[in-house]
Amino acid sequence: MGTVWRAHDDVLGREVAVKEVRAPAGLPTADRNRMYQRLEREAWAAARISHRNVITLYDVATDDERPWIVMELVRGVSLADQLDAEGPMPPQRAAHIGAEVLAALRAAHGAGVLHRDVKPGNVLLSNDGRVVLTDFGIAMVEGTQALTMTGEVIGSPEFLAPERALGRTPGPESDLWSLGVLLYAAVEGHSPFRQDTPLSTLRAVVDEELPAPQRAGPLAPVIEGLLRKDPAERTAAERAEHDLRIIGAGGTLRADPVRATPLSSMPTVTSPPTPPIPLPTPVPGTTSTVPADTDGRRARRASLALTAGLVILLLALGGLTYALLSRDGGGGGGDGGSSSSGGSGGSATAGDSPGASASTSYGGSSSSSHGGGSGSGSGGHTTTPAQSVRVNVSAVRGSYSGACPPSAAAAPAFAATITVGRTPAEVEYRWVTKSGEPSDPGWKTLDFGSGDAKSRTVNTTETRYEDGGTLHNEIAVEVRSPVAVKSDYVAYAVTCEVVTPSTGATTGSPTP
Template structure:
């Protein structure tokens, strides 16, 4: 986390509770600032958390906020574990509580994901195993974290994984300090039972861990939508998109992200499977698929589904005996079961035909269900979008399609897509070199996205290598704004005394990967450029 020099200078002269000398800010959070400080009594550096109540907040709300902070310190202090941040002291200054805790030098998981992108499954599994170990210790102490997310997982410089910020934790037996109906925590990491206002349990923290693991390997949250309300609806009603990069971690994520808390993967099993994946092993896809041993089967955990019992088969009657229907019920049971399956299949087929007929009769221009020119998401088979290609100039993330029409007529949010095409504004240049930016070959890239808001990361690339304006750039599409924007670019590269033939295109790496068409251009130098010890710097490209 970067330090704010202004805040650091203002806080450097402050001493809290007569011993904690503030040195500089470590980061800002929803409840205030975390400072790097020196404990003058023990001569060591610590982290001190400060709470600043928003201006105009009623006194009752301020007191409630301070009580929550004190509860954070109390909850964290009850948990003694190497993967949980250590709380040293709770001091009072200016009528407010300040929490002194262990200073962990390193990065948060969210910072790591921003810097490096999605993690390999083995590394994500190692981090997840340490986090679930911390959660098990907290749950055994009667503490629920309630805000497990990448921003609250620290990766120390020595490799230690630390779960921090118990600021909204609850302790079994304590009275609730939140108002009725208030949502506490990050919506996209909230468990379905909490989104529905039900009493949370340890399983709720495990759901948040599943979302964290999905985000770590896929680089995006499985339930994030445009608004907190639509995000909560997706958490409750929608299935998460099938992970593409999870590898051996996929069964663990699936076990943690089960809507019913009773069927969720327990903490001990989650830690065991995560350590197995972290060591390079492969967990079984579903414990219910394992063959039972001849010895008595172990007790079934709540998250395992019971396999159907085998159907007994009666031996054929002995020669010369009289067949009795009452003596052989299994022979009639199979035809009945087959008939039931056949009837169910016929009903499903009729419903599908009816839905298809309705859709054909009610479509108007062939784009029903789409919005603003985007593609309708989801189908009966969860169809994946087309893969990006250089010739098409468009792309969208692969994965399972959303559900449409389920749960009372809710429409699925369309998946993001990006289309980009390049056209020449000036295709050639002839004259003295280097060519000036106002006369050099110029191009315009037109970007169209499936939905807004979104930031598109792109760069210009030539066939011979880097363009005259190298590096990745960002084109922002604001919420409620146009889904189409353009960016201009000029190529000022040349070859002395010759004609340079080249071509240029655009590469997009986020939110999806896609490559545009290529456009050829030529630069002819009429006279050689004057000799110089330094190469002429390229002209900046015009802004969009």
């Protein structure tokens, strides 16, 4: 909505983007005012969100009774332009872009903002690798009144969620649907429900089944989960982002493990049939009465026999497990029945390019409980699975060159994926640099609830610099609990250049 111009900020000496909305000639005053209110709403919505994947708003100016939005200038192309120029993209690349857009949407939803117009044309791919969600012109802000007329449907029909096409109240799930359509279009080259007219497109969105994606590969389950007609059945945002980041890193999704009861893995034990017990011979002259619950007693005896068999089997398995553990421990010596083990996973070479990454994984300790202090195995045996933590740090932006201090939107940025071996878990971590303190020091806590995804992603931006020179440094993530682990370092650089403010505003052709 509107035209975006490249301009120069005379006060701060930087290039910016300025968005203009010019009402068509002859448009009724009420409609023109509504257009301007939407532009101001866009500024209001974007200003509520502070996230590296959301366009940064600087100011709103009014000239000739028309509002103008001043925002950061993102050098790059839109996802729509990219698809038009190069066609469908590989699933891994689409998953990376989708994860970044979803991170922006989650930040917006957390601030009470629904975007309502997620599509390739509103996703910018900057030259430094950043993915930016823009154009909040039709966003809905929690606690405010709508700027639409009764019965009016706004947004791009082929990216519209079914509940919005039916005039129902949208929610965050509506933006997730639009993201699913965006991912489908990115890998297939076209949106799944596009028809000849907007009306037939909306009908297809509501009534037709999702055409099976042919080029999505590992991305197909994520797309299908986001494009379920019922909003309540769509994949949750946190789970979808987790899956997208795995695919974007070149991994594959695993099926959820089946939760088993403690005895589900035990073999079935069948007791031999119990021979019938002869009834007593009646004494002459007396009446013998057979108890009426003979069948019940037989069932109880069979149950007791089955229980005894299970107990014997469990004892045998406990003894076998103890013997194996004793053998692995070097002859059965123990320190009261506890053991610990640790190991290092693979590591990647760190670099200062946007794709640089480093990872390290360590196993924690496993505790065992035995039926005796000497570990003789005379009683039962239970083992708690070892906890493990894996940390992967990657550079979203590995370098900066320009006026200092760098803005958070342009400074080197990093993402760390922390993966635990089992949940629930509580991980204490911090960002560390080889030289000096990071921009975001101090220990932090990351909670993994029972049943939650085992991977979480945290982000940081490094804005420290050296006047008139280049700061070379390296950053990593250190974990101190539940196990001690530290990722390999990833290098980055911040170069401060002297910028001479110029006078006069420079405008050029509208950016795409």
